Amino acid sequence: MPTADQTRSLTFDVLQDDFGPALDEVARLRLELFREFPYLYEGTAESEAEYLRTYALAPGALLVLARDGERVVGACTAVPLEHEVEELQAPFRAAGLDPAQVLYIGEALLETEYQSRGLGGELLDRAEAQAAALNLPLIAAAMVQRPADHPLMPAGWRSPRKFVERRGYVMRPELDTTLTWQEVGEAQPSPKPMRFWVLERGRGSAV
Template identity: 40%
Template sequence: MTVTTRVLTGEALAAALEDVARLRIRVFRDFPYLYDGNQDYERDYLRAYQSPGAVVVAALDGASVVGAATGAPMADHAADFAAAFEGRPEPLDQIFYCAESVLLPEYRGQGIGHAFFDAREAHARALGLTYSAFCSVIRPADHPGRPVNYRPLDDFWRKRGYQPLPGVIAHFSWRDLGDEAETEKDLQFWMRHL
């Protein structure tokens, strides 16, 4: 499989958001997110990418979008995420938020995850930002939905220079698979200097 990545901003980004929504719904169904998503929720959530500093990095197999990574200046993203940085020394207007990275399973292990981070970090530098951050959901080690062969991505993130920020936890709600209602989840922030 030959996969290429393309950085999208402006109108090209807006045109890709339906693909991002489709991929989020599909990929985030798996552990650790267990997300029971729908298009209406996705459309509302993805409005954050109307920011002029937003980016989508699309992974393409021919004309098919098989993965996507998103990002935007933290100051332009959901207040739930920015609130986690209250009391931190880094100014919000200097942090780029690497939001989701979603890639279909059959395309993993080919370096696309690195390409996603490389492109978003380059975009953040071009915007003049100093830090890059993302968050990941916290699930207990004994969670009943955890697959036996599950491997967290902590080593991958550390090799890229990211470290977890002690106590910097976002709170965000979504409906887990099999649940009737949304429940609040804790998400650990990781960050690196660019």
Template identity: 35%
Template sequence: MSIEIRRATGAEVADYLEDAARLRISVFREFPYLYDGDVASERDYLGHYVECPRSVFVIAICDGRVRGVSTGLPLAEADESFQAPFLGADLAPSEWFYCGESVLDHAWRGKGIGHRFFDEREAHARELGLVKTCFCSVKREVGHPLFPEAYRPNDVFWTKRGYLKRPDLSARFVWKQVDSAGEEQNELVFWTRDKA
């Protein structure tokens, strides 16, 4: 089966909010995020992309069904919590494009779609005149009780794409976790690439 990759921007992303929410809840429930999400929280979070005219959703579709979604927007238009580490390091958020999440059904992983997600978001950033791109990933220790034996982090994939892990740029976010009765604070470390 072939998969179609398409882009939606600004208000157009509203057509894909339910799919993005469904995939985020499902994929981020897995290690390392361990996110115990709900639709209301997802609508709240993803609604910001609808309000931002320069946002993008890259959508992977097969047989009329959304199998994956990857998001992005200029860092200067992202939540202040994402901007804060850059401001603290004297890096102007206005020069950066923030690649948000990439969530993909299991059956479609390992087929090059992750590269397409980055290609499309980076192309969108260049169209906006932004050549510096960044994203962040949750920090989990190897000794975490839910660390899966077969878990393979994406560090090699990201490094091959030219991204550099930046432990000096990190943000803290709180979310409800599958391994906790309530919300937990989590550290997310940024990865940056400062060329087109």
């Protein structure tokens, strides 16, 4: 496990337009960390390449990497919601909100031994700043919803809900949607319930 001094020595790269091989690092982290509860994601290199193509092609997309020396140990992605899949855009339009005015945080990932050290906040600080750069008033993040008695929930697991709410994000159940992926143990992909938390820029920690 890294010491406090080691985590203070981490560096952060903020990339736009040309992500290059950095997307491979995001794919690696997604395949590793999203396989765990609550996402239980059974991903493949092919599905990751398709998903991350959004960030490679979308105007305004941003990638933040956390490095310990040369090794990438964390990543956060952000993109204007209008460039994301229809399942994520549709509930905003139904609520009278323009996806072109929303910065969507795709994921904020840290290798397990680097979690609970304040580094997730540092990743999000840099990603949320993109909303100010693009003059977008809203920032949104979505989380999969699991029952409290889910059989695969590890003992002591903590939802990231309190973390994002401390940053000013507000739960918005009226924006509920579904995303489809293959879960560990599933024979086929199936829809999973997703809930949004939304931050109004200037009311939380966003720059």
